[in-house]
Amino acid sequence: MSQPPVTQTPDEIFAREEEPVDGLHKEEAPPRARGSVLGWMQANLFSSIPNTLVTIACAALLVITVPPLIQWAFVEAVWSAADPAQCRAAEGACWALIEQKHRFILFGLYPFDEHWRPLLAVALFVIAIAVSCFPGFWRPWLAVLWVCTLGICALLMWGGILGLTFVETERWGGLPLTLILAAVGIVCAFPISIVLALGRRSEMPAVRALSVGFIELIRGVPLISVLFMASVMVPLFLPEGVTVNKLLRALIGIVLFTAAYLAEAVRGGLQSIPRGQFEAADALGLSYWQKTVLIILPQALKIAIPPIVNQFISMFKDTSLVIIIGLFDLLTTAKTALTDPPWRPFYVESYLFAGLIYWAFSFFMSRYSLFLERRLEAGAKRA
């Protein structure tokens, strides 16, 4: 099926709205070379007195901050050193810390000699995501690919067979742990959130009350307390001798929390579907689930992409809160790497490193959601 071309993105619409203002200035101002650098600067940076002032202020700020930053981060930085004393002697950033500690930051307490396993698992996971990004690959085999990838990742992380030593989840840490928390959280919370959102709009009072109750309860408490409850209180309710793995408890907490927030994003999408769509589906004799799955959700989820991805990004970063129940996620390992006394002064470098990784994943999600919106925009223009 050929998708019709995208003719107008939201950005273009906004850009278009601004044009008349620009045109107004053009008539007043003396003619200038269109498209030249000077012309562009005049139009965008110095079009009015307040605009000019802001431009000057920004330029000043950049001049004050950027050169020292480059000086610190690159020119005077120590890139490689076995001895932290070299770092202390230098003025710049101590990237030697990352050189020395990156394996701990990335993989936490995972047995040092087995680091290739989480590394391979992360690589496979990232490749699977990359493959999934192409709409052309949205075929049934993609689900098979994911099942295989996750199976292999689990095998690599746990081991215990095929000559791999067993590594209990207590020793998992760093980037793989953060990715597990985020991925499992997203994958499990998303379907739950759809059910909750539908439940909240259900005509059955009991279903509606349950959904509203759950959503409002979870939204009413901070994630920290949900994690804390999952970690501390859940074992109290379990019979003697039954223990639930700490990682699993954290996951349950994150999934429930994310599902409640996502449900509201999905509900927003559901509410924006015109009543006529429901009625047309009803009139054709579609059942509730046929109507929901075939007609309503495809449209509602598309509309809800921005808030849904917003929630994904926020949840990805919130996984760092598992520190309070003693899991060594990426941010915790970055912090723990600094407990080695000679390296302690260089916390900025350590946090920057972890921050950069968080940013890379979040930025990717953000850009991908934009791409997805534009792609789905095709064809679905309402008359």
Added chain:
Amino acid sequence: MSEGSKPETASAITLEHVHKWYGSFHVLNDISLTVRRGERVVICGPSGSGKSTLIRCVNGLERHEKGRLIVNATELTPDVRSVERVRRDVGMVFQSFNLFPHLTVLENLVLAPVWVKKMPKAEAQRIALEYLGRVHIPEQANKYPGQLSGGQQQRVAIARALCMQPQIMLFDEPTSALDPEMIKEVLDVMVELAEGGMTMIVVTHEMGFARTVANTMVFMDGGTIVEMAPPETFFTAPNSERTRKFLSQILAH
């Protein structure tokens, strides 16, 4: 299953003393109406007179609260299955088309036959293309609704309803949202449908169409049927003053 089954009744739709309220507002007040098989009924009346609510009750989009409503020998009861059964026999066309914007024209047409009637996809597509031909837009099959004009969209909507091969078609102001130059193309399709013997209830103010197509004209006001007559009497010698006034208003321009 339903107590109202008098098999092979001559009447396609029977309303007996049907009432409905929106809160304290009495939208349908003691409506009784019988539509024979193959009969074409055109309902007109001022806005808020209950005409849309009336036909929306016929396929269960709105539920009547008192009286009996029997469609194709199935009485509409609070039981969901009765609604499901009625909807298999009744197609509906809306004022605002209500095509599914995320699906192509062809996908819009085959969706219900495939999912509701469990028809093989190839056969559903064959039928869909046939009906697209009947509404004179076979070439638009792979476009999305947003790429079509209003008149084309409404014709697709008619084809979509026909793909379920209904015995009764309901039209709720099918041309009210259209630009004037597109009204004719939609009405032409409806006339052809009427000539094919389809049982139809049409809510419309297109009096020219009503005159050519209707067997029975119904004028509603204030939730009641004020006048019900064959078109020749209805347009020339209506009984009630209200009908005469309404007709003079809409025929004036």
